[in-house]
Each structure stands twice: as structure tokens, then as C-alpha cells.
Amino acid sequence: MVLLEVSNLKTYFYTLRGIVKAVDGVSLTLDRGQTLGIVGESGCGKSTLAWSIMGLVPPPGRIAGGSIKIDGDDITKMREGDVRSKIRWKKVSMIFQGAMNALNPVYKVADQIAEPLLYSGAPRDEAYARVAELLEMVGLDPKIGERYPHELSGGQKQRVVIAMALIMEPDLVIADEPTTALDVVVQAQILNLMKELQRKKRRSIIIISHDLGVVSELAEKIAVMYAGKIVEYGTAEQIFNNPMHPYTQALIRAIPRLTGPVTKLEYIPGSPPDLRSPPPGCRFAPRCSKVMDICRSEEPVLEELEKDHFVACWLYRR
Amino acid sequence: MVQMGEDTLLAVKDLKVWFSLKRGLLDSLRGKPQLYVHAVDGISFDVKKKETFCLVGESGCGKTTTGKAILRLVPITGGNAYFKPKPEILEELEKEGVEPIDNGIVDLASIPPNKFKPLRRDLQIVYQDPFGSLNPRYRVRDTLEEALIVHGIGETREERENIIATVLEKVKMTPVEDFIDRYPHQLSGGQRQRVAIARALILNPSLIVADEPVSMLDVSIRAEILELFNILQEDLGVSFIFITHDLAVARYVCHRIAVMYLGKIVELGDAREVIANPLHPYTKALVAAIPDPKPENRLVVREVPIIGEVPNAIFIPPGCRFHPRCIYYNKQPTPKLKQKCPAEEPPFKEVEPGRHTACWMYD
Numbered sequence: 001m002v003l004l005e006v007s008n009l010k011t012y013f014y015t016l017r018g019i020v021k022a023v024d025g026v027s028l029t030l031d032r033g034q035t036l037g038i039v040g041e042s043g044c045g046k047s048t049l050a051w052s053i054m055g056l057v058p059p060p061g062r063i064a065g066g067s068i069k070i071d072g073d074d075i076t077k078m079r080e081g082d083v084r085s086k087i088r089w090k091k092v093s094m095i096f097q098g099a100m101n102a103l104n105p106v107y108k109v110a111d112q113i114a115e116p117l118l119y120s121g122a123p124r125d126e127a128y129a130r131v132a133e134l135l136e137m138v139g140l141d142p143k144i145g146e147r148y149p150h151e152l153s154g155g156q157k158q159r160v161v162i163a164m165a166l167i168m169e170p171d172l173v174i175a176d177e178p179t180t181a182l183d184v185v186v187q188a189q190i191l192n193l194m195k196e197l198q199r200k201k202r203r204s205i206i207i208i209s210h211d212l213g214v215v216s217e218l219a220e221k222i223a224v225m226y227a228g229k230i231v232e233y234g235t236a237e238q239i240f241n242n243p244m245h246p247y248t249q250a251l252i253r254a255i256p257r258l259t260g261p262v263t264k265l266e267y268i269p270g271s272p273p274d275l276r277s278p279p280p281g282c283r284f285a286p287r288c289s290k291v292m293d294i295c296r297s298e299e300p301v302l303e304e305l306e307k308d309h310f311v312a313c314w315l316y317r318r
Numbered sequence: 319m320v321q322m323g324e325d326t327l328l329a330v331k332d333l334k335v336w337f338s339l340k341r342g343l344l345d346s347l348r349g350k351p352q353l354y355v356h357a358v359d360g361i362s363f364d365v366k367k368k369e370t371f372c373l374v375g376e377s378g379c380g381k382t383t384t385g386k387a388i389l390r391l392v393p394i395t396g397g398n399a400y401f402k403p404k405p406e407i408l409e410e411l412e413k414e415g416v417e418p419i420d421n422g423i424v425d426l427a428s429i430p431p432n433k434f435k436p437l438r439r440d441l442q443i444v445y446q447d448p449f450g451s452l453n454p455r456y457r458v459r460d461t462l463e464e465a466l467i468v469h470g471i472g473e474t475r476e477e478r479e480n481i482i483a484t485v486l487e488k489v490k491m492t493p494v495e496d497f498i499d500r501y502p503h504q505l506s507g508g509q510r511q512r513v514a515i516a517r518a519l520i521l522n523p524s525l526i527v528a529d530e531p532v533s534m535l536d537v538s539i540r541a542e543i544l545e546l547f548n549i550l551q552e553d554l555g556v557s558f559i560f561i562t563h564d565l566a567v568a569r570y571v572c573h574r575i576a577v578m579y580l581g582k583i584v585e586l587g588d589a590r591e592v593i594a595n596p597l598h599p600y601t602k603a604l605v606a607a608i609p610d611p612k613p614e615n616r617l618v619v620r621e622v623p624i625i626g627e628v629p630n631a632i633f634i635p636p637g638c639r640f641h642p643r644c645i646y647y648n649k650q651p652t653p654k655l656k657q658k659c660p661a662e663e664p665p666f667k668e669v670e671p672g673r674h675t676a677c678w679m680y681d
Contacts, residue, residue, distance in 0.1 A: 185624055255566070257569075
């Protein structure tokens with residue numbers, strides 16, 4: 001059953017120096033209970049995509065085209081008040097990047113977690129009982145609710161942020177780089193917690209990260225983004241074992257591994273394009289080792305090359 | 319007499335860096351003891367010529383402080399850091415009145431701060447954040463020339479310009495004319511980090527401390543910079559102390575690694591061997607915690623054999639400082655571990671050829 005349907009989404013930032021096309025024609029669907037990973041380098045538009053689905057694109061950005069349907073409701077057509085009362089936090093919530101900054105330093109933890117519930121009219125004691133329950137679920141002592149954020153460690157704060165995202169029982173949780181600021185041991189604990197959510201609660205999760213290792217811990221499906229577009233989309237097995245887009249292939253070969261022979265790392269020369277004036281044709285063409293003439297003039301579209309495996313590359317045109 | 323092998327460049331012995339905590343007047347009148355953050359708490363290691371030596375560990379383990387202490391960028395509380403400077407630097411030091419302790423060896427920990435300057439040519443640093451470590455108002459040329467001017471290298475502008483051009487070629491910023499007059503904001507992250515590396519290289523040092531030099535960079539650029547470190551090492555024979563939290567990166571660039579926990583080295587050995595077959599329980603946990611990108615990862619829960627969180631570095635646990643988190647101690651310990659771990663600090667010793675660890679299990 002389809003929970004989220006994004007089609008041809010365009011989120012642009014209208015800056016004084018030109019229009020930055022951060023997300024430029026992205027389409028994806030997500031079924032209930034499914035986990036999608038979005039990978040890409042900084043500036044590829046993965047966080048902007050997440051903000052768009054939350055209906056929280058910061059100015060001067062706005063959604064310039066396309067639609068985002070959550071349970072059939074197109075949030076790009078809804079008024080802000082309706083999004084706030086019906087969608088945000090109730091149906092879609094977000095685990096923010098950098099838990100340290102996502103928490104308000106002058107509120108006690110329990111008050112912050114309870115806020116959305118109280119706002120929607122739940123009685124106080126019920127709300128706080130639910131907070132205690134949630135804290136326990138994310139592996140914290142409920143007494144931590146009485147503390148302020150500065151009294152918690154990085155891992156504990158991240159757990160609090162996860163509890164916050166779950167308070168309204170949303171169908172979809174978007175985790176934007178949920179472990180980036182954390183040490184590896186804490187990262188593994190947080191990822192295990194999210195695995196539990198995935199299994200026991202059957203929540204849909206979108207995990208966004210630049211780290212393919214982190215994404216591989218959770219995602220059944222993976223979308224690879226480059227310069228505002230999805231260049232490859234498929235199951236985790238397809239992306240890792242049979243990457244087809246030259247960008248995905250290079251990205252996987254660029255990661256130093258913990259096991260296996262130490263081979264020379266390959267890297268992608270150059271840097272991502274300026275999204276104010278992306279190159280014509282394929283946006284990866286200037287850095288691509290397999291570039292052809294057509295790549296520089298015409299833009300490839302996502303095509304299904306095998307079941308569920310989509311690639312936007314002229315190498316595979318039929 | 320200082321014992322130092324022929325091919326050893328730096329020998330750190332029992333280095334300590336403690337930071338004192340602020341104590342109010344009332345507290346000191348009441349006789350409360352002065353408290354310290356034990357950032358680096360007695361570590362010993364050596365770095366060989368043409369070697370990349372890695373310090374790995376989680377945030378707060380003291381790896382950055384160690385690097386800074388060797389460069390005397392933080393005050394050293396105790397211990398020694400024996401170093402063999404280049405002959406010309408030794409000469410300059412002698413002019414300043416600093417006598418080598420032994421056979422061309424100086425102790426970095428005991429040289430007065432006002433006489434340290436000649437050594438800065440031989441000891442350089444590359445910082446983590448190339449966005450913060452370059453002056454935004456300096457062109458590449460100015461950033462690099464400043465070091466030359468400060469150390470009085472190159473008499474004329476042309477001479478200095480030649481040195482700058484050579485070093486930019488070394489870090490593969492070619493054609494040089496395209497880059498030399500740019501400001502940091504006109505460069506990409508990878509290019510900025512190359513400038514930071516060029517700045518460290520321009521004085522032709524024998525040891526460079528690289529503090530998390532790739533952790534701010536994107537994956538595709540990271541590989542490029544790591545490759546550059548490998549090339550520079552081969553071409554110039556410079557030694558690196560490479561500080562990173564990422565074991566996979568360490569495995570790729572380093573010859574030997576030292577794993578730090580709460581201010582101590584818990585394990586030291588050949589990088590690939592330590593990662594393939596970790597001895598210390600903490601290293602085992604670190605290795606187990608890292609997700610290698612494989613699609614089957616999502617099907618299993620990643621067991622990390624460690625308990626709780628890192629304690630603070632003010633009140634260090636007695637005995638082995640890792641014992642409160644160690645599964646070997648906390649789950650069915652042998653009578654020996656039960657007695658030793660919470661009581662006595664384990665000695666740091668060689669348990670296999672080239673493999674050192676500090677753990678009672680191997681005693």
C-alpha cells in the first residue's frame with residue numbers, strides 16, 4: 001500500500017544570486033512499512049527533499065512544482081494550517097540532523113517530547129505517561145524526562161529526538177543523518193534502535209545519509225541522488241551488488257573498507273555542479289569516466305532496466 | 319641516555335596532558351581538591367621515519383590533544399617527547415641556546431616556548447576543517463607565503479613564489495596560475511584541504527600531524543585526499559601522525575595504529591592486523607560497531623560488545639579504566655579478572671610480535 005508518493009518534485013531556492021534548483025524533478029513512492037535510503041553527497045538535495053516532504057522548506061526556498069501525496073493528500077496544495085493540524089508530526093515526523101541543536105536548551109526533556117501531544121489537546125497526565133513509555137522504548141530511564149538537554153550525552157540526546165519524532169505515532173519517520181555527529185559505538189546503538197522500530201512497529205522510514213554503511217543498516221530500497229536528481233533507484237541488493245550508474249559505481253568504490261584487500265581507492269575527479277546553472281545534459285557528465293557525446297547535450301531519464309531497478313544513464317539506452 | 323632506534327623520528331614517553339578545572343575561592347578555602355580532566359594520561363609510542371602512525375578512538379579519548387601536545391599547542395603536564403630534528407634546525411636551536419640531550423635528539427616537552435620556533439619548521443599540522451583553518455581574506459598565495467616570511471625562507475618575492483608554485487604542484491593544484499590568486503571561498507572543500515596540506519608541506523617538515531583531515535569532506539573527495547597523503551609520503555618521505563575516528567580510513571593510510579580510550583593507548587600494532595584481529599575488548603567493540611556497506615546488514619542486529627557510555631575524564635575509573643564497560647569483566651569474569659581489573663591498571667606490553675595491548679586477559 002502506497003503511503004508516500006512524490007512526483008516530479010521541484011524545490012527551488014530563489015536567492016539574489018539566482019535560482020538554486022536543489023531538488024529538480026524527483027519522483028519516488030514508498031509503501032507502508034518500507035524503508036527507503038537516500039544517499040548522496042552534501043549539496044545533492046537530499047535534506048531539501050526531506051524538508052519538502054515535511055512541508056518545511058525554509059525561505060527563500062519553495063516548492064516550485066510537482067506533488068507530494070501522503071495517504072492520498074497532496075500537501076503542496078494544502079494550506080499551512082491544515083498541514084500543521086493534519087499531517088506534520090501526526091503522519092510524517094522527522095529525526096533531525098544534529099540532535100544537539102534540535103532540542104531546546106531551556107525546556108526539560110519530557111516537556112519537549114510532550115509538546116505536540118499537549119498542543120493537540122491531550123490531557124496532561126496522559127501525555128506525560130506516554131512520554132515515560134516512549135523514553136523507555138528508546139532505551140532511556142524515564143527519569144531522564146526531568147533533565148535538561150545539557151545534562152545528557154550525545155547518544156541520549158539523539159534517543160530523545162527519536163522519542164520526540166514518535167510521540168504522535170506517525171506513519172512515516174524521516175531520519176536526516178541521524179547518526180552523523182555520533183561516535184561509532186553510539187551510532188550502532190541508535191541504528192539498532194531504529195531497526196527495532198522498523199520491525200516491531202512496522203513504521204515507514206526514510207533514512208538520509210552520506211554514509212552508505214549507515215544506509216545499508218536499514219534500507220530495503222535505496223535512491224542515489226546527484227545534483228538534485230535521483231540517478232539510480234533500486235533494492236539495497238541491486239545498488240550494492242550491481243550498481244549501474246557510473247556515479248553509484250564510483251561512490252561505492254571510493255569507500256575505504258574494513259575487510260578485504262586494501263586496494264587503491266578510486267575517486268571522482270572534480271566537484272558537483274553549481275545548482276544555479278547545472279550543465280546541460282546529464283549533470284554527472286563533467287565528472288563521468290564513461291561520458292559520451294549525447295551525455296553533454298541531452299538529459300537521461302530514469303528507466304527501469306530490470307525489475308524495480310531504475311537508472312538514469314545513456315549507457316543503457318535501448 | 320635516550321634510547322631511540324636509528325629509524326625512529328619521534329618517541330613519546332609517558333606523555334600526560336591534564337587540564338585543571340576551575341575551582342571557586344570558597345571551594346579552595348574549604349580544601350576541596352583541585353580536579354583535572356585527564357585528557358592524555360600517560361601514553362608512550364614512537365613514530366618511525368617515513369611512517370604514517372594513526373591515533374584512533376572516539377571523541378574525547380585524547381587523540382587530538384596528543385597531537386597538539388607534541389606540537390606544544392597545549393601545555394604538557396608530564397612526560398617526554400623525544401624528537402630528531404633536521405641538522406639545520408638543530409643548528410638553529412643551538413644558536414638559541416637549546417642543547418640536544420643526546421646525539422641530535424631534543425625533548426619537545428622541555429624546550430621553553432620562546433625557543434620553539436625553529437622546530438615549527440619541522441613539525442606541522444593539518445586541521446580537520448578546511449573551511450575554518452584558512453583565512454578567508456588571504457589568497458592561496460598569501461596563506462602559503464606567510465609561513466615562508468615568518469621563518470625567513472626565500473629572500474625575494476620571486477624566490478618565494480617559486481617555492482609556492484612547487485608545493486602547489488606537489489598537492490596537485492595545477493595549473494598553479496589558476497589557483498594561486500584564489501580566495502578560499504573560490505575553492506571546493508577538497509581544494510581547500512589541499513591548500514591546508516600545502517601550507518604544512520611548504521616548510522619541508524619531517525613530521526606532520528593530520529587531525530581528522532578528511533572527516534569534513536565528502537566521500538568522493540575523501541578518497542582523493544587520502545590518495546594524496548599516500549603519494550606525498552612516498553615522494554617526500556615525511557612522517558604523519560594521522561588522527562581519525564574512522565578505522566576504515568586508518569586501515570587505508572596507516573602503517574601502525576594506536577587505539578586510545580579515555581587518555582590511554584589500549585592497543586597498538588600493525589593497522590591491518592589490529593583491525594582484522596583486535597585483541598583489546600575496546601578495539602573489538604569499535605570494529606564491531608562499524609557498518610561496512612553491505613545490503614545484508616539490515617537483516618541482522620549489529621551486536622556491539624560494550625556496556626554503557628564513556629565516563630567523563632575527570633573521575634577515571636580505578637584499575638583498568640575500561641572495566642566498567644568491558645563485557646569480559648562484567649559477564650562471567652575469571653577469578654583473576656575479577657580481582658585485577660577493578661584494582662590494578664593493566665601493563666601495556668607486547669603480547670604477540672609487534673602487537674601491544676593493555677589488558678589483564680593477556681597477562
